[in-house]
Amino acid sequence: MSSAESPINVVTHPFVFRLLQVRRATWLTPHMVRITLEGESLAGFRSDAADDGARLFFPPDPTDASWVPTVEGTQVVFSDEHPKPPNHEYTPRRYDPEAGELDIDFVVHGEGSASNWAANAVPGHYLGISGPRRSRVVDEGTVDWYLLAGDDTGLPSIARRLEEMPAGKPAIAVLEVLNVEEEQLIETEADLQLVWVHRQGADGDISDLLANAISQLTFPEGNVFAWAAGEASSIKAVRRHLVERGIPHQRMRMTGYWKRSIPDWDHHIPVEES
Numbered sequence: 102m103s104s105a106e107s108p109i110n111v112v113t114h115p116f117v118f119r120l121l122q123v124r125r126a127t128w129l130t131p132h133m134v135r136i137t138l139e140g141e142s143l144a145g146f147r148s149d150a151a152d153d154g155a156r157l158f159f160p161p162d163p164t165d166a167s168w169v170p171t172v173e174g175t176q177v178v179f180s181d182e183h184p185k186p187p188n189h190e191y192t193p194r195r196y197d198p199e200a201g202e203l204d205i206d207f208v209v210h211g212e213g214s215a216s217n218w219a220a221n222a223v224p225g226h227y228l229g230i231s232g233p234r235r236s237r238v239v240d241e242g243t244v245d246w247y248l249l250a251g252d253d254t255g256l257p258s259i260a261r262r263l264e265e266m267p268a269g270k271p272a273i274a275v276l277e278v279l280n281v282e283e284e285q286l287i288e289t290e291a292d293l294q295l296v297w298v299h300r301q302g303a304d305g306d307i308s309d310l311l312a313n314a315i316s317q318l319t320f321p322e323g324n325v326f327a328w329a330a331g332e333a334s335s336i337k338a339v340r341r342h343l344v345e346r347g348i349p350h351q352r353m354r355m356t357g358y359w360k361r362s363i364p365d366w367d368h369h370i371p372v373e374e375s
Contacts, residue, residue, distance in 0.1 A: 104324045105349040108243040112236045114147045116175040120166060123226040124202060126219075130283045132210065133253065135194065136222050138203045138230075146203060148193040149236035151262035152328065152354070157205070158188045158229030159218040166227050177231055186229070187214030192258045193233070203230075206257040237354070245323025246271035247291075250311050250339055252331035253278055254358045256285065262328070263289040271321050275314050277331065294318075308361075312338035325352055333357030 121140040128134050148155070158177075160168050168183035179185045195204040207219035218228070249259045249272065259274055266272060268290035278284060280301040287295070298314045300307050311331070327348055329339045340355040 104243070105351050106243065107351040108240045108324075108326050109237045109354070110240060112149055112238055114149075114233060114235060116172065116231065116234060117142075117145070118170065118172050118177050118229065118231045119143060119146070120169050121203065121228050121230060123222045123224050123228070125224060126222050129206065129285055130278075132279065132283055133206055133208055133256075133285070134219050134222075135204050135206050136219055136228075138205065138228060139201050143201055143203055144198070146193075146196055146198070147236070148196055148233055150238050151192070151265060152258045152330070152356075153193055153233035153236050154190040155193055155205075155230050155232045156188055157191050157215065158186050158231075159214045160186050160227055160229070163218060163222070163226035163228075169229065175234070188229075189215045191215075192261065194257045194261055208253045239326055241267060241270075243324060244270075244326045246273070246321045246325055248273050248275075248315070248320070248325055248327040248329075248343075250275040250315060250327075250329040250331075250336075251277070252311070252335065253283065254332075255330035258330060259328075260285065260287045263287050263291055263293060266291040273318060273320075275311055275318075277311050277314075277335070308332065308334040309338050311335050312342045315339060316342055320346070327353035327355075329353075330356040330358050333360045 119140060119142040121138040121143060124137045124139040126134055126136055170177040170179045191205050193203060194206045207215060209216050209220045251259050256276055263274060266289060270291045272291045273294045275296045275298060277298040277300060280299050284297050296314055298310050303310055325348060327343055329336050336355050336357050343353055
């Protein structure tokens with residue numbers, strides 16, 4: 102039985118809005134593109150945890166920088182002439198202060214403001230970003246092993262966490278993608294058991310794919326930190342299964358990033374109910 106004490110410490114950051122530009126776009130798979138951003142205002146950027154959320158603002162005209170808001174306290178204020186553009190939370194995939202680069206990975210699915218912006222991004226295009234406002238940092242000394250699960254939208258956070266994980270740390274990662282072409286190489290020094298699950302050709306309710314795959318696994322002994330993110334109903338099923346297996350809710354963080362029934366939904370809602 103895992104300890105019921107939470108391993109998470111919350112660190113807050115100063116609120117900053119930054120106007121950045123695309124340095125390059127790199128297609129990782131047929132449906133995921135990595136956008137590398139740059140800009141003088143990137144100096145001092147902070148992202149201390151692998152699941153940090155930064156809010157990105159997508160201007161209707163990516164070549165226009167006249168829409169930039171003012172900052173009042175912890176709020177961005179837009180003018181009547183330039184109303185708030187579509188915006189969504191994304192995970193900072195990599196920040197390199199020496200190179201002055203910030204990577205964000207986007208799932209390109211053919212609809213939605215973020216997907217359309219990323220699919221057409223070229224060097225020089227503008228993007229606004231605020232945050233992360235806080236980081237939920239895991240105390241490694243209180244975690245014996247990790248369970249990580251998610252679909253394409255949760256993959257950037259999971260891949261980053263695995264890359265940053267201490268050498269030899271036991272970890273299980275269950276990743277749901279469309280097919281084998283959407284699988285990515287993940288570099289890590291962790292003692293990793295990696296399971297890929299494919300939606301294409303799957304039988305039954307695809308909202309159960311992650312939970313069903315996890316149910317086939319044998320868990321190590323010791324204190325776990327379980328993290329999952331992706332389509333809300335899928336993550337709810339994962340949480341329900343973990344509760345049934347005796348993992349305390351304090352040892353898990355489950356987040357719904359999107360809903361199949363609501364296009365362009367963006368709330369990042371913690372999944373609590375079983």
